[in-house]
Amino acid sequence: MIAVENQAVVSEKAIPKDESDEFVVPESNAFGQSFRAYEGSVRQSIVENCYRLHHINQTYDFVKRTREEYAKLNKAEMSIWEAIELLDNFVDETDPDLDEPQIQHMLQSAEAIRKDYPSEDWLHLTALIHDLGKVLYHSKLGSLPQWAVNGDTLIVGCAYDESIVYYKYLKENPDYNNPAYNTKLGVYSEGCGLENVLLSWGHDDYMYLVLKASGTTLPPAASFIIRYHSLYPLHHNGAYQYLMNDEDRENLKWLQTFSKYDLYSKSKVHVDVEKVKPYYESLIKKYFPEKIRW
Numbered sequence: 001m002i003a004v005e006n007q008a009v010v011s012e013k014a015i016p017k018d019e020s021d022e023f024v025v026p027e028s029n030a031f032g033q034s035f036r037a038y039e040g041s042v043r044q045s046i047v048e049n050c051y052r053l054h055h056i057n058q059t060y061d062f063v064k065r066t067r068e069e070y071a072k073l074n075k076a077e078m079s080i081w082e083a084i085e086l087l088d089n090f091v092d093e094t095d096p097d098l099d100e101p102q103i104q105h106m107l108q109s110a111e112a113i114r115k116d117y118p119s120e121d122w123l124h125l126t127a128l129i130h131d132l133g134k135v136l137y138h139s140k141l142g143s144l145p146q147w148a149v150n151g152d153t154l155i156v157g158c159a160y161d162e163s164i165v166y167y168k169y170l171k172e173n174p175d176y177n178n179p180a181y182n183t184k185l186g187v188y189s190e191g192c193g194l195e196n197v198l199l200s201w202g203h204d205d206y207m208y209l210v211l212k213a214s215g216t217t218l219p220p221a222a223s224f225i226i227r228y229h230s231l232y233p234l235h236h237n238g239a240y241q242y243l244m245n246d247e248d249r250e251n252l253k254w255l256q257t258f259s260k261y262d263l264y265s266k267s268k269v270h271v272d273v274e275k276v277k278p279y280y281e282s283l284i285k286k287y288f289p290e291k292i293r294w
Contacts, residue, residue, distance in 0.1 A: 034144035048166060050093045053147035055169035058200040060181055066148070066201045071209050073293040076140045080129060080284045081277075083294065087131075087140045104270050106131050111276065112265035113258070123254075125283040126222040126259060130229055133203030133210070141294060153199045153230040158186025161239040164174045165232070184242070193245040194228065204230050214292040224251035224259045235259055 087102040110127040117123050136144045152165050159182050160170045175181040199205050207228035233239035235255050
């Protein structure tokens with residue numbers, strides 16, 4: 001067994017699976033369309049408008065200022081499950097594949113990965129809470145607009161990768177023509193490690209900050225998955241490799257495995273919350289304090 005002191009034990013047999021292993025990828029999304037088809041989606045106008053606002057407003061200065069404010073974790077104190085329940089009726093405006101409440105998406109992801117990795121309970125819990133940072137939209141956490149909560153993330157402080165969805169709107173971002181931020185490395189150095197870069201502000205980075213301060217015993221791979229699961233240019237298109245270090249490359253294997261469960265488990269068929277709740281509450285109790293700061 002491979003263990004990190006005071007953290008979850010990950011079995012040596014828990015090798016991240018390839019795309020062909022076990023998980024059956026659906027042929028179409030909940031609307032009968034291709035997954036992540038942003039052009040021509042039945043939700044295109046809603047999704048595109050949210051990304052337009054996201055790309056225009058997510059400047060390096062905005063991200064740094066907002067991250068410093070939310071890193072104080074002084075908005076609320078509650079349990080993981082209490083936070084999950086805040087998303088019972090929340091629908092992500094940037095998702096072209098599903099218009100169901102986030103609590104269902106999180107449970108669908110968790111149940112799908114639980115089936116293929118029955119012994120890795122840390123991975124089940126990671127899937128359950130991967131989008132939990134979307135509580136930023138709730139009044140308890142400040143009611144941030146959806147463009148500051150959801151959507152694919154990107155790295156600010158260096159040139160934007162052209163694989164970013166709705167890249168055209170980034171040309172309206174003040175940083176696009178700023179020589180301090182629009183080169184390949186920008187404010188970073190080669191191999192600096194993803195821990196040292198700034199992402200566009202949203203639920204991923206926020207939940208990462210919550211995890212770091214919570215005293216959780218989840219393994220480092222869980223934090224990596226949560227912080228970078230929306231960074232599609234990285235884990236789907238191979239961008240930003242020049243910023244990564246060896247630890248990033250190792251954790252990326254788990255993120256790429258997780259991503260297919262996050263993306264392809266979306267369904268109109270709901271998980272029975274009350275049926276699975278006892279199992280996930282037992283994992284929360286195992287890996288988290290009763291109450292944490294948000």
